[in-house]
Amino acid sequence: MSDPSLAVPDVASVPAPGSLRRLLRNPLGVAAIGWLALVLVSALLASWLSPYDPDEPAARDILAGPGSAHLLGADGSGRDILSRLLHASQISVAGAALTLLVAAVIGIGAGLLAGYYGGWTETAGTWVASLIMALPGIVALLAVRAVVGPSLWTTMAIFGVLLSPAFYRVVHAAVSGVRNELYVDAARVSGLSDPRIIGRHVLTVVRAPAIILAAGVGSAAIALQSGITFLGLGDPSVPTWGGMLNDAFANIYTAPVALAWPSLAIGVTCVALTLLSNALRDALERTAEPAPTRHDADDEHAAPPAPSGGEALLEVRDLVVAYRRPDGSARRVVDEVSLSVREGEVHGLVGESGSGKTQTAFSILRLLPAGARTSGSIVFDGTELTGLPAKRLTRLRGDAIAYIPQEPMSNLDPSFTVGSQLVEPIRTHRGYGRAQARARALELLDRVGIPDPERTFRAYPHEISGGMAQRVLIAGAVACEPKLLIADEPTTALDVTVQAEVLDLLRDLRDDLGMGVLLVTHDFGVVADLCDRVSVMRHGRVVETGPVDALFAAPQHPYTRALFDAVIATGEPAGSPQDGADA
Structure with missing residues (x-):
C-alpha cells in the first residue's frame, strides 16, 4: 500500500495542498484575504449594494454627517459617500490590475527570455530596462496626459510600462541563477522545447519573488492613481478613491470624518496586499527535511553478454x-x-x-x-x-538519444513530483494522453526495480534516496x-x-x-x-x-x-x- 503522506497531486502545475493549508494557518494572510475579498466583492456588486446613485448630488445633504440617511455621510456636492466609495472601488481596483498586468507581462516575459538565453537578449533587455528606469515617471505620465487627455486607463497602462523593469530585474536575476542547473540540462536532454522548459522548470523559481513584487506594484499603482486624482489630474467624471480624498480634503475643517473613508480604503488595501504577498511566499516556498538514507532492493546479478557485432x-x-x-x-x-x-x-x-x-x-x-x-x-x-x-x-x-547524469538529486526539479517529471517527456515524444503516459511511467519505475512505483511516482525528489533517484533518471532516459x-x-x-x-x-x-x-x-x-x-x-x-x-x-x-x-x-x-x- 502507498504511504498516504505521499499522496500529493502528480500535476506539477497545481500547488500542493500543503501550501494552501500553510496559507490558511497564517492569521495575517487570512485577514488580508478577507479584506481583499471584501473590496473585490464590493467592487463587483457596487451597483446592487449602493443605496444611491454615486453621481447624484443633493443640495440639502451637502457635507451631511453619518446617519440613517447616509451611513458614511455626504460629500461637498451632497453625494452619498458609501455609494461613491463602492463605485470608486471598481475603478481603483481595475486601474491597479491594469498596471500590474502590463508590468508583469512585459517585465516577466523579458526577464525570462534574457535570463534563459543570455547573449544579445540579455544585453538588449538590460539596456531597455535601464533606459525606462532612467525616465522621470511623473514627468512621463504628465506628458502622456497632455497628449491623450485625462484618460485613467491610458495613464495606468503607461505606469505599468514604467514599472516593468522592476519585474525584469528580479526575474532576470532569478533565472540567470538556474539556467545552468542540472535539472534544466536534464530537461533539455529529455527533448523538451525551450518554451516548455521555461514555462515548467524555470518559471517556478520566480514565483515567490514575483508574487511579492506584484503586491508592491499593486500597492504603488493604487497609491499613484490616488495621488494623480487627488491632485485633480484625473478624469473628474470617474469616481475614484483619490478623487474622494481630494473632495474630503477641501472640506477638512467642516467635515473631517469624510477624510477617513477613502484614506482607510487606500491604506488598508495596500497593507493587505503586502501581508498577502508575504503569506503566499511563506506558503509556496516548500521546506523539506533531508531524506533518510535507504538501500534499494537487490537485483539479480547477470553476467555481461558478448559484445555485439552491430553496425x-x-x-x-x-x-x-x-x-x-x-x-x-x-x-x-x-x-x-x-x-x-x-x-x-x-x-x-x-x-x-x-x-x-x-x-x-x-x-x-x-x-x-x-x-x-x-x-x-x-x-x-x-x-x-x-x-x-x-x-x-x-x-x-x-x-x-538519451542521457543519464552523474548527480541524480540535482537533476530532478525539486518543485515537481517524480511522476510529473517522467510523464512530460513521454507525452512530448510519444503523444500519449495523461493516463497512458502515467501507466507507462509506472511500468518504467517497476522495470528499474523501484519497490513501490505508485508511491515513488507521487513523491517529491527530497522524499526518495539517491539510489532511487538514479533509477528514476534511468527510467526517464529509456522511456x-x-x-x-x-x-x-x-x-x-x-x-x-x-x-x-x-x-x-x-x-x-x-x-x-x-x-x-x-x-x-x-x-x-x-x-x-x-x-x-x-x-x-x-x-x-x-x-x-x-x-x-x-x-x-x-x-x-x-x-x-x-x-x-x-x-x-x-x-x-x-x-x-x-x-x-x-x-
Whole structure:
C-alpha cells in the first residue's frame, strides 16, 4: 500500500495542498484575504449594494454627517459617500490590475527570455530596462496626459510600462541563477522545447519573488492613481478613491470624518496586499527535511553478454572543443577525438577528471556552454549532428538519444513530483494522453526495480534516496526506448551496493533494448564490469582505444599503464580486470 503522506497531486502545475493549508494557518494572510475579498466583492456588486446613485448630488445633504440617511455621510456636492466609495472601488481596483498586468507581462516575459538565453537578449533587455528606469515617471505620465487627455486607463497602462523593469530585474536575476542547473540540462536532454522548459522548470523559481513584487506594484499603482486624482489630474467624471480624498480634503475643517473613508480604503488595501504577498511566499516556498538514507532492493546479478557485432550507431571524428581565454587565445579541452559506438555495445570513455570526457559527451548532445567553439563530425544513425537545426536536435534528445547524469538529486526539479517529471517527456515524444503516459511511467519505475512505483511516482525528489533517484533518471532516459544512451558517471554519487545494482540495471536494459551505450567514467572497475570496448582520454585526447579484454591484458600507452599502476597501488577496484576479462 502507498504511504498516504505521499499522496500529493502528480500535476506539477497545481500547488500542493500543503501550501494552501500553510496559507490558511497564517492569521495575517487570512485577514488580508478577507479584506481583499471584501473590496473585490464590493467592487463587483457596487451597483446592487449602493443605496444611491454615486453621481447624484443633493443640495440639502451637502457635507451631511453619518446617519440613517447616509451611513458614511455626504460629500461637498451632497453625494452619498458609501455609494461613491463602492463605485470608486471598481475603478481603483481595475486601474491597479491594469498596471500590474502590463508590468508583469512585459517585465516577466523579458526577464525570462534574457535570463534563459543570455547573449544579445540579455544585453538588449538590460539596456531597455535601464533606459525606462532612467525616465522621470511623473514627468512621463504628465506628458502622456497632455497628449491623450485625462484618460485613467491610458495613464495606468503607461505606469505599468514604467514599472516593468522592476519585474525584469528580479526575474532576470532569478533565472540567470538556474539556467545552468542540472535539472534544466536534464530537461533539455529529455527533448523538451525551450518554451516548455521555461514555462515548467524555470518559471517556478520566480514565483515567490514575483508574487511579492506584484503586491508592491499593486500597492504603488493604487497609491499613484490616488495621488494623480487627488491632485485633480484625473478624469473628474470617474469616481475614484483619490478623487474622494481630494473632495474630503477641501472640506477638512467642516467635515473631517469624510477624510477617513477613502484614506482607510487606500491604506488598508495596500497593507493587505503586502501581508498577502508575504503569506503566499511563506506558503509556496516548500521546506523539506533531508531524506533518510535507504538501500534499494537487490537485483539479480547477470553476467555481461558478448559484445555485439552491430553496425556503428555513433561516429565521432576529429572532434575539437575550444574556449577562448581572456588574452584572446583558444584553449582546447577536446582535441581531435575520434570514437564510435556500435548497436548493442557499451563503449567506455575513461580518464581522470578534466580529461575532456564530459565535454565530449555534451558535444554529442549539443549542450556545451555558451562560448564553446567546436569542429569535427558527429554522425548518429546516419545523421550529421553538428549542423542539425535546433528543432530536429530537440526531437532526437530524449527519444533516439538519451542521457543519464552523474548527480541524480540535482537533476530532478525539486518543485515537481517524480511522476510529473517522467510523464512530460513521454507525452512530448510519444503523444500519449495523461493516463497512458502515467501507466507507462509506472511500468518504467517497476522495470528499474523501484519497490513501490505508485508511491515513488507521487513523491517529491527530497522524499526518495539517491539510489532511487538514479533509477528514476534511468527510467526517464529509456522511456522512449532510445538507440543511444549516454551515461555520465552514473554511479559516482552512490555507495558500492547501490552502484552494483545500477550497473546490473544498465546491463539488463542494454540487453532488452539493444541500444548502444557511451559510458563516461573514471572507474576502471565499472569499465571492467560493464563495457565491451574502451577509449582512454588524457588532456582532451584519446590516447588508446580497444576491446576491454585486450586493453586490460596489455595496455599499450604509458598513460594507460600509469592508470592501472595507480589502481593497483591504491587497491583493487570494484569488479577486477580479471573478472571483466573472464566474463
